[in-house]
Structures are given as C-alpha cells and as structure tokens.
Amino acid sequence: MNKVFPSSEAAIFDIEDGASILAGGFGLCGNPENLIRALHKKGVKDLTIISNNCGTDEYGLGILLKAGQVKKMVSSYVGENKNFERQYLNGELEVELVPQGTLAERIRCGGAGIPAFYTPTAVGTMLAEGKEVREFDGRQYLMERGIRADFAIVNAWKGDRLGNLVYRKTARNFNPLCATAGKIAIAEVEHLVEVGELDPDLVHTPGIYVDRVVQGEFYEKWIERRTVRPRPQA
Amino acid sequence: MPDIKNIIAARAARELKDGQVINLGIGIPTLVANHMPPGVDVVIHSENGAVGVGPAPEPLCGDPDRGNAGGAPITLIAGGSYFDSATSFGMIRGGHVDMTFLGTLQVDGEGNIASYEIPGKLVAGMGGAMDLLAGAKTVNVVTEHCSKDGASKLVKKCTFPLTGAGEADVIITERAVFRRYPGKGFVLEEVARGYTLDDIAACTDMDYVVSDTVQLEAFGPEPGE
Numbered sequence: 001m002n003k004v005f006p007s008s009e010a011a012i013f014d015i016e017d018g019a020s021i022l023a024g025g026f027g028l029c030g031n032p033e034n035l036i037r038a039l040h041k042k043g044v045k046d047l048t049i050i051s052n053n054c055g056t057d058e059y060g061l062g063i064l065l066k067a068g069q070v071k072k073m074v075s076s077y078v079g080e081n082k083n084f085e086r087q088y089l090n091g092e093l094e095v096e097l098v099p100q101g102t103l104a105e106r107i108r109c110g111g112a113g114i115p116a117f118y119t120p121t122a123v124g125t126m127l128a129e130g131k132e133v134r135e136f137d138g139r140q141y142l143m144e145r146g147i148r149a150d151f152a153i154v155n156a157w158k159g160d161r162l163g164n165l166v167y168r169k170t171a172r173n174f175n176p177l178c179a180t181a182g183k184i185a186i187a188e189v190e191h192l193v194e195v196g197e198l199d200p201d202l203v204h205t206p207g208i209y210v211d212r213v214v215q216g217e218f219y220e221k222w223i224e225r226r227t228v229r230p231r232p233q234a
Numbered sequence: 235m236p237d238i239k240n241i242i243a244a245r246a247a248r249e250l251k252d253g254q255v256i257n258l259g260i261g262i263p264t265l266v267a268n269h270m271p272p273g274v275d276v277v278i279h280s281e282n283g284a285v286g287v288g289p290a291p292e293p294l295c296g297d298p299d300r301g302n303a304g305g306a307p308i309t310l311i312a313g314g315s316y317f318d319s320a321t322s323f324g325m326i327r328g329g330h331v332d333m334t335f336l337g338t339l340q341v342d343g344e345g346n347i348a349s350y351e352i353p354g355k356l357v358a359g360m361g362g363a364m365d366l367l368a369g370a371k372t373v374n375v376v377t378e379h380c381s382k383d384g385a386s387k388l389v390k391k392c393t394f395p396l397t398g399a400g401e402a403d404v405i406i407t408e409r410a411v412f413r414r415y416p417g418k419g420f421v422l423e424e425v426a427r428g429y430t431l432d433d434i435a436a437c438t439d440m441d442y443v444v445s446d447t448v449q450l451e452a453f454g455p456e457p458g459e
Binding site: 026027028029030052075076077078079080084085088089095097099100101102103104105107108119120121122123124125126127157168169170171172173174175176177204221 | 280281282283284297298299300301302303304305308310316317318319320322323324326327346354357358359360361362363364365368369395396397398399400
C-alpha cells in the first residue's frame with residue numbers, strides 16, 4: 001500500500017468545481033499551504049470551504065477567496081481579510097459563522113459517526129434560531145449537526161507512507177479533526193518518513209484516516225503578528 | 235495621560251486566584267498576564283490548542299508553529315502541552331477553565347454580552363468567544379467604560395447580536411467594577427480614583443445597584459501619574 005502522491009497538484013486531481021473541503025489550520029498556523037496553492041493553480045470554483053478562518057488577503061485560504069473560487073465559507077472568525085468582507089457584504093459569498101468549539105465538535109462528530117450533539121454554546125443568541133433546544137439537568141442546550149465533506153486537506157509535521165501523522169505544537173489545531181471527516185483525506189507533510197519511523201504511541205492521526213500523503217513542496221510559514229518581549233534596556 | 239488599558243488589566247488581574255486555569259481574549263485581556271499579583275500562579279489556556287502559555291518570545295525567536303489565538307507567537311512553560319481544537323473546547327465547555335477575560339462591544343444588566351458583530355458594518359465572527367462565555371466558570375468582561383464616541387458600553391439592553399446570554403459575571407472598566415449576584419443584577423463594588431458615584435451614574439446606561447460597602451478610590455492611577 002502506498003498512499004504517497006508525487007505532488008500537491010497530483011494529490012488534488014479529483015477535486016472539482018462545487019466540492020466541499022474541510023481545511024485544517026488556525027489563522028495562518030498549520031495550514032495545508034501547498035494543497036491550497038494547488039487548488040488555486042487548478043482554478044476550481046464554487047467551493048464550499050469549512051475551516052476555522054479564511055487566511056489573509058495574500059495567504060492561506062485567502063488566495064482562493066481573492067480569486068473568486070469560494071462559494072461558501074463555514075468559519076468561526078473571518079476578520080483580517082478585506083476580500084472576505086467585500087464579497088460578503090456584496091452578497092457574492094455565502095457565510096455560515098459557527099462558534100469555534102461548535103465547529104471543532106461538529107467536525108469531530110462528523111468523523112466519528114455522530115450525526116448531532118447538544119452544546120450549551122450559543123443558547124439565547126441569534127445562532128439558536130431554528131435549532132432544537134433541549135434541557136438537560138436544568139440547563140439549556142442547542143442541537144448541532146456533525147459535518148462531513150467531500151475532501152479534507154490537512155498539514156502535518158511528519159507523516160509516513162501509510163498516512164500516520166504527527167503534528168507540531170499549535171499547528172495541530174483543526175488538522176486531526178478534519179482528517180477524520182473528509183470522504184477523501186489528503187495530508188501534506190513537512191517531513192515524509194519511512195513506515196516504522198514514527199513511534200506508534202505518539203501518532204496523532206492513525207493512517208487509516210488518511211487516503212493520500214504528499215511531501216509539501218514549499219513552506220512559507222507565515223507569522224500573522226509579531227509580538228515579542230521588549231529588548232532589554234542597554 | 236494614564237494608560238487606560240493597563241489600568242483595566244491590572245485591576246482585572248486582582249480577580250485571579252492561585253492555581254486557576256484561565257483564558258485571555260485578544261486586546262486588553264491579553265495584558266492581564268503582565269499584572270499577575272505576587273504569589274498567584276495560574277495556568278494560561280489558549281483556545282487554539284495549548285495550556286501553559288508563557289511570556290512572549292525573545293525577538294527573532296518566534297516559532298510559526300506555536301502561536302496564540304490572535305496569531306502572535308508564544309512560548310510554553312515547562313509542564314505545558316499542546317492538543318487539538320476539539321480537546322481545547324472540551325476543556326472550555328467541560329468546566330476545566332476557571333476564568334475567562336473578554337472584551338466587548340456592549341454588555342447589559344442581565345449579563346448579556348455582544349462582542350462579535352456590528353450589523354452591516356463589521357463582519358468578524360465570534361471565534362471561540364461563545365464557547366468561552368458558555369463554558370468558563372467565571373466570565374470577566376474587561377472593557378473601556380465608553381466607546382470612542384463617548385457612549386456607554388454598559389448599556390440598558392444589548393442591541394448588537396449576542397455572543398452570550400446572561401453570561402457576564404464581573405465587569406471591569408477603567409472607572410469601576412460591577413459584580414452580578416443572583417436576583418440582584420449588577421452591583422457597583424468599586425470606583426476608580428478620579429471618579430465619584432455620580433460620575434459612574436452619568437456614564438453608565440446599564441441598570442445596577444450601589445453596594446452598601448462600595449469602595450471609592452479602589453484602583454487606578456496613583457495621584458500624579
């Protein structure tokens with residue numbers, strides 16, 4: 001069994017117009033940036049993207065948005081992106097805002113065979129409109145649905161040829177969740193290693209979730225904001 | 235000119251208790267970490283997937299794989315850990331985070347908080363704020379008392395979309411501290427140096443009662459600052 005594809009472009013060969021795609025990453029941290037660039041180059045459009053954020057104007061998922069390839073975004077936070085704001089306010093872009101924890105749990109459930117769950121988040125807000133509210137032990141909860149998508153694209157630090165994945169630091173975020181909930185899960189890895197090199201106790205995403213693996217070609221690794229401690233006084 | 239943001243953050247930090255797990259929102263809440271009272275050791279949770287957040291990194295030492303929810307690089311103290319987003323919010327909703335500090339656009343006397351959207355003007359999204367309001371045991375709203383146009387952010391009733399209904403427990407501004415009690419609503423407990431009870435009444439649209447033991451000159455800039 002060899003799940004390795006020769007390039008990011010090859011790994012997304014069957015993602016066509018109108019596809020729904022779960023994308024890992026938080027802000028610009030842990031994005032499947034090579035697969036995003038491949039989608040940009042391929043020019044597929046009318047995409048539904050489920051991802052915590054949508055990049056900035058120039059980076060990450062923002063490049064798909066800027067090129068008009070996205071029909072709908074399902075996200076928790078979409079600030080920092082002027083194209084998003086313009087397309088949304090002009091009605092060119094459909095948006096579903098989902099609280100971050102609800103989004104994470106919806107993806108987790110989608111991948112775990114749980115069609116719906118109850119959460120205390122957003123009870124009494126606009127987001128509760130039209131949703132089932134149920135009381136458990138004296139507190140109100142909203143019913144939310146699990147999410148699945150046609151494809152999942154994720155970034156990992158290390159991966160082997162069987163798709164076992166290890167993430168690094170806070171670049172983990174939504175990646176392991178997304179990997180479970182795409183009909184086809186595509187992982188780009190920063191380091192492609194041989195089977196047996198990863199300690200089975202330390203694998204974050206077992207390879208059975210992952211259909212395709214590709215060595216990421218190029219990493220820009222953007223830092224969204226530089227905040228550092230002040231230099232010591234001379 | 236007193237540094238209003240740090241006055242709020244310094245007063246907010248006095249709410250912390252040793253051993254708590256806390257989450258800090260973006261903006262003034264982030265500054266709370268710079269004002270830890272002596273002897274108070276807390277664990278900082280970052281909703282993008284870390285506990286044990288340490289000080290900002292040294293210049294040029296930021297790691298792009300290690301950021302906070304605002305996209306800024308962080309460090310991790312010894313004993314910290316990383317995890318995925320579902321685990322992170324399981325911690326929040328599961329009651330494992332003691333206290334959260336968040337900014338807001340509006341807060342009202344019923345503890346309603348509106349912080350993520352100005353209809354037709356600002357589209358940003360709630361990020362993790364709705365989960366934090368629902369899940370954290372104590373919600374501290376830390377905000378400037380008035381918006382830039384001078385209007386009270388402590389309003390009679392929130393008009394923007396709510397981030398959380400009835401979730402605010404404490405409101406800390408540069409002018410005053412209000413705490414919400416069951417059946418009583420918000421109680422004015424502290425007034426900052428430079429303000430009187432009448433001043434607070436004049437700049438607060440929210441309904442509140444004044445505590446019998448209200449403390450005047452409770453915090454804020456020392457005279458001459």
